[in-house]
Amino acid sequence: MVSIDIKDLPILPLDVKPMPWKPFTDAQKENTACILDEVCALNIPMPKSPAEEEDLVNKFLTGMRKLFSKENNWTCLPMLETSMDNCVQCNSCSEACHLYEMSGKNEMYRPNYRSEILRRIYKQYVKKEPLAKWRYGDMGLNWKTVARLGELSYRCNLCRRCAQVCPIGVDNGLIAREIRKLFSQELGIHPPELHDKGTMLQMRVGSSTGLTPEVIKDTVASFDEDFSELTGVKFTTPFDVQGADVLLIHNAGEVVTWAENVAAFSIIFQEAGLSWTMSSKMLAYDGVNYGLFYDDTQLARIILKHMEAAKELGVKKIVIGECGHATKAMSVIGDRTVPYDMQVPRESCYVTLRDIVMSGKLKLDPSRNFFPVTLHDPCNIVRLMGIVEPQREILRKIAPKFREMPCNGVHNYCCGGGSGFAIMTRNNLEQWRNNISGRKKMWQISEAFKECLGPETKKYICAPCSNCKGQIRDILGVNKLFTKNSLAYGGLVELIVNAMTNVNPFSIWEGCGEMEMVDWATEAREIWEAQQTQEAGNNSEEKK
Numbered sequence: 001m002v003s004i005d006i007k008d009l010p011i012l013p014l015d016v017k018p019m020p021w022k023p024f025t026d027a028q029k030e031n032t033a034c035i036l037d038e039v040c041a042l043n044i045p046m047p048k049s050p051a052e053e054e055d056l057v058n059k060f061l062t063g064m065r066k067l068f069s070k071e072n073n074w075t076c077l078p079m080l081e082t083s084m085d086n087c088v089q090c091n092s093c094s095e096a097c098h099l100y101e102m103s104g105k106n107e108m109y110r111p112n113y114r115s116e117i118l119r120r121i122y123k124q125y126v127k128k129e130p131l132a133k134w135r136y137g138d139m140g141l142n143w144k145t146v147a148r149l150g151e152l153s154y155r156c157n158l159c160r161r162c163a164q165v166c167p168i169g170v171d172n173g174l175i176a177r178e179i180r181k182l183f184s185q186e187l188g189i190h191p192p193e194l195h196d197k198g199t200m201l202q203m204r205v206g207s208s209t210g211l212t213p214e215v216i217k218d219t220v221a222s223f224d225e226d227f228s229e230l231t232g233v234k235f236t237t238p239f240d241v242q243g244a245d246v247l248l249i250h251n252a253g254e255v256v257t258w259a260e261n262v263a264a265f266s267i268i269f270q271e272a273g274l275s276w277t278m279s280s281k282m283l284a285y286d287g288v289n290y291g292l293f294y295d296d297t298q299l300a301r302i303i304l305k306h307m308e309a310a311k312e313l314g315v316k317k318i319v320i321g322e323c324g325h326a327t328k329a330m331s332v333i334g335d336r337t338v339p340y341d342m343q344v345p346r347e348s349c350y351v352t353l354r355d356i357v358m359s360g361k362l363k364l365d366p367s368r369n370f371f372p373v374t375l376h377d378p379c380n381i382v383r384l385m386g387i388v389e390p391q392r393e394i395l396r397k398i399a400p401k402f403r404e405m406p407c408n409g410v411h412n413y414c415c416g417g418g419s420g421f422a423i424m425t426r427n428n429l430e431q432w433r434n435n436i437s438g439r440k441k442m443w444q445i446s447e448a449f450k451e452c453l454g455p456e457t458k459k460y461i462c463a464p465c466s467n468c469k470g471q472i473r474d475i476l477g478v479n480k481l482f483t484k485n486s487l488a489y490g491g492l493v494e495l496i497v498n499a500m501t502n503v504n505p506f507s508i509w510e511g512c513g514e515m516e517m518v519d520w521a522t523e524a525r526e527i528w529e530a531q532q533t534q535e536a537g538n539n540s541e542e543k544k
Contacts, residue, residue, distance in 0.1 A: 002037045008104030009435060013446040013453070016479050018435045022428040033147040037108065039432045041154035041424065042189055044147045053143040056187070060146045063186030064126050067178055075296065075336045080178055083170045084122050087112060093162035093172055098413045098440035099155065109436075111162040111172035114152040117145070118175060150189065153179035157437060158293065158419035159379040164410065177293070177419075184295040191294070193424045198290040199298040207252040207286040216285050219255055220262060220278070227263035231497070232504040237266045240313065241277035246352075247315040247344075248278055249306065249330075251323035251466035252286035258469065261322060264493035265349075271500070272356040277313065284309030287326030292333065293420040299329060300337045306330060310344040317345040319352045322491045324378030324418075324465040332385060348381060350464065353492065354390035357397060363501045366398050371458050373399040373495070374448035376441070376472065377412035378465035386410070391464060391492055398499040399462075405444040413440045415463070417471025430474070438475045445487070455486045464492040 006018035021038040028034055033044040047053040066072040067080065093111040094100045103109040120139045124132040139145060153176045160173035184190040202208040207216065220237050228234045238244070248269070254261045269276050279285055283305035291299030310318050320327045331346045356362065375395060381387050388409045395402040407413060415422075416438025421429065449459050463469045472489045481487050497503055 001035055002106065002108050004037060004103055004106055004436075006435060010102060010104070010439065010443075012439060012443055013450070014442050014479070014481060015484060016434070016439060016442045016475065016481075019431040019478075021435075022431060024427075028427070033144075033151075035144060036148050036151040037155075039155075039429060040151065040427045041191055041429060042150050042183065043426070044150055044189055047143055056143045056146055057141060059187050060182070061125055061141075063182040064121065066186065067182055068122070068126055073178075073296075075333075076174065076178060079171055079174055083115070083172070083175055084119055086168050087115065087119065087170050088168065089116075090167065092165045092167060093170070096161045096165040098159075098161070098416075099157065099436060102436045102439040108152070109155060111156070111176075112170075114149060114156070114179065115170070115172045115175045117149055117152070118179060121145075149179060150183045150187075153177070153183070154191070154419075156419065157379070157414040157416065157421065159414035160384060161379075161411075161413070164383060180294040181296060185297060191420065191424055191426070193426070194290040194294050194420045195298070198288070198420075198423075199295070199302065202283060202286060202288060202290075203298075203301060206282040208288040208290065209252045209256045209286070211252060211255065211286075213280040213282065213285065216252070216255060217280050223255075223259045223263045224266065227260070227267070230504065231263075231267065233267055233271070233502060235263075235266050235270045237262075238277045239280050241275075243314045244275045244277040245316045246274055246276035247284075247310050247313060247318045248276055248321060248349075249284065249287040249318060249326070250278075250321040251288050251326055253288065253323075253466045253470070254321065258466070258491070260494055261491045264491070264497045265321060267497050267500075267503070268353070268356060268362070268493060271502070272359070272361045274356075276319075277315070279309045279313060281305075281309040281312065287320055287323050287330065289326055289329035290420055292325050292329040296337075299333060303330060303334045303338055304342065307334070307338055307342045307344055311342065315344065317347055319347050319349050321349050322464040322466060322493065324380035325467060328380035328384055348385070348387050348390075350381065350387055350390040350394075350492070353496065354393050357394050357496060362496070364398055364496075364499045365501045366400050366499060368499050368501075368505065369399045369460075369495055370401065371460060372401045372403065372449055372452055373460045373462055374403055374405050374445065375408070376405070376415060376444075376461060376463040376465075376468055377409060378463075378468050379412065379414050379418055381465070382412060383410045391462075394492060394496065395462065398495055403448055405448045407444065413444060415441045415465075415468040415471040416475070417467050422467040422471040422474075433471065434475055434478055438471055441472070442475060449485075449487075453485055455484060458486045458488065460495070461487060461489040462492055462495060463489050 009018045024034045031046055033046050034040040070077055097111050100109040120136045123129045123136050156176040158173045158177050163171040163173055198208050205212055224236050289302045320330055327348050416433050463472050476482055
């Protein structure tokens with residue numbers, strides 16, 4: 001098993017200290033295949049006999065053959081085959097990968113590491129190329145290789161920064177996602193946060209949050225009342241309006257956690273005079289689609305429900321709220337999975353909001369946002385879909401102190417919560433997000449605000465994506481950066497409303513106070529601080 005020493009992790013300007021790994025329990029070691037590193041995402045059952053080991057390998061190979069079958073994988077097969085056939089091991093992908101860098105450049109975290117394992121299995125066992133084991137290396141396929149490959153697919157944010165820099169177009173992010181799909185669709189192995197508490201719950205009750213249509217409508221109505229009083233703008237969020245121009249679909253996580261985001265959309269759309277509605281039909285009020293991260297079947301089931309609701313209401317287009325993976329799933333992937341006659345035009349809210357702000361329909365005073373603002377680029381919208389400028393046009397108009405992060409736009413780094421990690425809490429995955437996957441984003445934030453770090457100046461991280469906000473919230477809270485550095489986070493629509501002259505001034509920092517650190521973080525922080533105190537004492541003794 002590979003060990004990652006937290007002392008080897010890069011030091012950051014912000015006080016983002018690595019957390020000691022929460023060790024595997026004896027029960028975990030006995031019952032699950034925790035055999036890769038200090039982290040365990042899938043909890044693959046430990047085989048109890050040679051027959052179970054052989055069954056795991058055989059199911060894996062059956063799934064592999066399906067991945068490379070047009071009948072079973074027509075949506076991704078051309079890109080997958082291209083990535084399997086070509087790789088010159090130049091390691092451009094490794095130099096572009098935040099996980100490889102922030103793991104202390106651990107060899108296991110190279111994007112092409114897992115890809116090369118799958119490539120060799122493919123050529124030897126699926127394609128059955130003559131002399132494959134001599135040309136590419138004999139894998140000696142066994143259950144441990146299968147289990148480790150499954151875990152490796154969950155050491156990737158699927159941000160596809162690696163694909164962007166590959167000189168011959170190999171997509172290591174796609175390969176990682178296809179391995180996840182194989183494990184879910186063929187072996188029935190998937191993170192419960194994505195499957196049981198995600199897509200299955202969404203199909204059963206209508207939302208990944210567990211909120212039913214009735215609860216959603218009542219909750220949004222209460223937001224209307226509260227924020228009408230707070231802002232001085234009387235508004236009502238319309239539901240189930242036949243023939244409206246726009247159907248707005250939020251990530252339902254906003255309803256649970258960020259009421260101000262839901263209210264801000266309603267205020268902006270009303271004040272701009274849009275003909276719009278939300279839907280209370282099952283699934284149509286929740287744009288979440290975790291199938292994007294691990295399972296094509298679940299992905300397609302949810303997209304179809306979104307389209308059905310839009311067709312029934314007769315809207316002209318769907319506008320997708322501030323959620324990166326929902327935008328990609330409903331747009332790019334929807335084009336491949338939804339029959340043409342079921343498709344409804346879809347648009348990122350960034351484009352809709354840019355058109356509204358630039359139209360002059362809203363009276364805006366940029367001086368109301370006179371504090372440092374930087375922009376986080378959600379990978380699924382910016383790099384994967386190329387929507388780069390609309391959000392920047394808005395910020396240049398309404399935020400006088402807007403500044404870019406280094407490596408911005410299509411060159412951005414993932415927040416660390418991408419591919420489902422933002423909601424995954426089992427075992428020690430939250431520590432992994434703090435230690436490795438989220439550290440590069442914290443470097444970007446510190447560089448953007450490097451001239452005003454500290455508690456004296458309030459600073460705003462504009463993160464127009466629900467999952468990204470959750471990840472940024474967690475890492476700020478765990479490291480106590482809300483108060484240490486006066487950092488706040490939020491969406492784009494909140495800044496727009498904050499600049500509207502007919503809205504009562506209100507603090508966009510409300511709700512961004514010091515987060516209650518969860519148990520794992522409290523325990524890890526105490527261990528860390530105790531270690532630092534002990535090391536400081538030892539150093540003092542040595543000097544004497």
